[in-house]
Amino acid sequence: MLQPWVVVLASFGYIGLLFAVAYYADRRARAGRSVIASPVIYSLSLAVYATAWTFYGSVGRAAHDGVGFLPIYIGPTLMILLWWFVLRKILRVSKLARITSLADFIASRYGKSALLGGLVTVIAVVGIVPYISLQLKAVSSSFQILFQYPDLVMPQESGTMPILQVTAFYVAMFMALFTIAFGTRHLDVSERHEGMVAAIAFESLVKLVAFLAVGFYVTYGMFDGFGDIFSRASRLAEVAPLTTPFEKEGTLASWAWMTVLSMFAILFLPRQFQVAVIENVDEKHVKTAMWLFPLYMFAINVFVLPIAFGGLLTFPQGNVDPDSFVLTLPMANHREALTLLVFIGGISAATGMVIVETIALSTMVCNDLVMPILLRIRRLNLAARPDLTAVLLDVRRAAIVVILLLGYYYFIAAGEAYALVSIGLISFAAVAQFAPPLLGGLYWKGGTRNGALAGLTAGFAVWLYTLLLPAFAKSGWFGMDVVQGGLFGIALLRPTQLFGLAGLDQITHAMVWSMFANIGAFVLVSNLGRQSAAEHSQATLFVDVFTQTGERGQQWRAATSVSALQTLLGRFLGPTRAAELFQAYATVRGLKSADELEADADLVGFAELQLAGTIGAASAHTIVATVAQEETLGLDEVMTIIDEASHVIAYSHELEEKQHELEAATAGLKAANERLKELDRLKDDFISTVTHELRTPLTSIRAFSEILYDNPDIDPAERHRFLGLVIKESERLTRLINQVLDLAKLESGLAEWRTADVDLREIVGDAVSATSQIFKGRGVAIEATLPARVPLVLADRDRVMQVMLNLLSNAVKFCSPQTGRVEVRLAEDAAGVRIDVADNGEGISREHQAVIFEKFRQVGDTLTRKPAGTGLGLAISRQIVARLGGRLWVQSEPGRGSTFSFTLPLAHNAEAARAAIAAE
């Protein structure tokens, strides 16, 4: 039944079924009812991890060294426990920045560096090529073996190697077509592939079912359960040591490194990144996948050891390659249906890997390698082309073909010398190089672009030298001289025992050195260098993705138009899609149509993000830069900002000062206003007082005049007395008016001053003799004590005389007649010359002393006693003395008399006084 045409027909039928699944999923997705929006489908799509390596290779490895195949699945089980932290973070960042691939992620993290993206792409392609060749080898071998049915002939022995190679070529080309049809069918080149994910999930089911079927058959059909197989196998000489593999030296280290290697692989294999991150529909699906995917791996591995030992028991001659036990065991027992199922399962495992891996790689090649180069070639003027979607698709299709061809050539060149697992591990070691820049970039803000470049280059170089070079040498592409003798014949540089590190298997050896170089260079260069502004902002975005709120900072300056942006987007996404996107954007913003949009920085950012989802962050950045200006914070701009800020600060300082001045002025004005009000009140008081004082003598004069007028026959003596009183009151009135005028003159500064050097002894003498008559009349004694000589003072003689007369008349007024005694003293003191006028009158109480110098203030009860003066004398005297540069004050106690004193400055130090007077 298993004629070649049946095999080929079954293969094509199966692939047709896959297309049907993909078609159905795509149609459902377009209808908005996605089939892949399920945690189970997500977990099954992750199982693309299990490839032909798992399906055929694990058994081969197990037949060799027992549990040596297990770390490849235990590593991911451990890593998945950390997915809660790592994958969720990667997912969040990727959704935010619309990451399209692993290379895009790393490039984006380090400031959207096109160079880094290109390097990651090159490493990924070169590193994955052996892995793809593994799939080609497995599938073409399974074809060859099946074509020999019912005979069991290995391709290596049958002399059919050339035919195998031809088969491999056809398989490669067919897979390329297949992948192109799957991944690049639509003109919609967005990063998501719903149909592909559905098909992959379906394939994961098929390979699991096929493997479990053959496992059951071998364990329970051919043998009598696990115990039976293991106990029978342990009697084989080559199996016995396999049950205790850790007795062999180095196995433990190799086990540990293999675990680490596959921990990285589950995250950083381009196809795992594709299904786990890019194709992820909902972050919550990770939760279920965290146990369902390990469960899948557990299930597909349970029968590996029984099949391997069953194979060793069934084919004791060793003429059957253990890598093919899964297929050859049912074949040998002529289980044709099971054989076909296994064969289909193998195709599932291989095609699933090839499809996703090449789609992921072609996206990287297109977005991070070819497009940046094409966009930089100005002659092509690519960004100005009306529609680039076709170009993008062609680039991806070409990339798929080239990658598969590379895989084919690697198979020809190196594939034969290695078992399946060993080929795959070389690829694992290559993608492990992404761990330092990616994990470091996710948790360490200090990682720089140059650090990542240096680390990747160093790690990749070590990988090339220690793993790829020996692989080629072993296949005979070139001599073994370098491998055996070391580069330039230096033994220390032997690729498999670098710097003399021996005793490790090749993968462990390469991992030790490449990780050392990679991490070392990454950390060292990062710490030595500095980040650019773009790198810094991206680093913050990636590391702080969980704590960030709000939108990303604006990086664009709006210097473009909406239509220019839409046209640009249309070139890469198709005009219809671009119009749809802009319309949706406008709707979200609450606008009716896209015509109302403004080409602001937000819109430019939106356009960049949409482009990034198609052609990657680095290319999108380059393209958007052709129509919009980048917001670069150059030194000039920073200086401008600082300048502006300092201007503002200076200005606000000025304002503050002005405000202080204003406040001071306001306070001054307020005080002035208060003073004016006070003066106004004083003036009012003065006028009312003056009027009152004037009325008193006037009333007397009028009263006596009326008496005289009404009584013509009044007694002449009486008349004489009355007339005397009228004259006296008139004199008082005149004096009062004179004094008021005098005071007004003094206060307004209009008084005339005739200052000269005067001798005070003379003035005092004159004043005493002028008032001697009054003293005599009142019976008051006066005595003047004058020194023989006093210095001259600068003063107005008449004014000083006026003060003296005022003080003397006051003194005589308040002394009791007969016992009264006034003493005048003249003496020199520190302030100049001092004159005291002391009396032994009634004295002035302390509260009165303060007010007697004010106008119209007289001591004593003015109501009951007739005023003895005008009340202006002391006020005028104080004004005069002050104007002459001296001081007038009183010392007194009630009942002990009073002493009025004043000083006048000396002539030679009275320049200030003179100047003051002159200035008036």
Added chain:
Amino acid sequence: MPKSSRTGQRLFGLFLLGCLFFNYPLLVLFNVRTTLLGVPLLYAYLFAAWALLIVLVAMVMERSD
């Protein structure tokens, strides 16, 4: 304590447990020529530990929401 942080701590604890399970010295302890129901002890141990780990993760994850 927020529930997600507790889940994170439990998972990290399981990660450490896994590292312990599949490493020196436990691996060497089970690396003996003994069988359990006919299955070499090391194989039985590895698969049992692996299964236990998966069950624990499933319990943590299904309880977390």
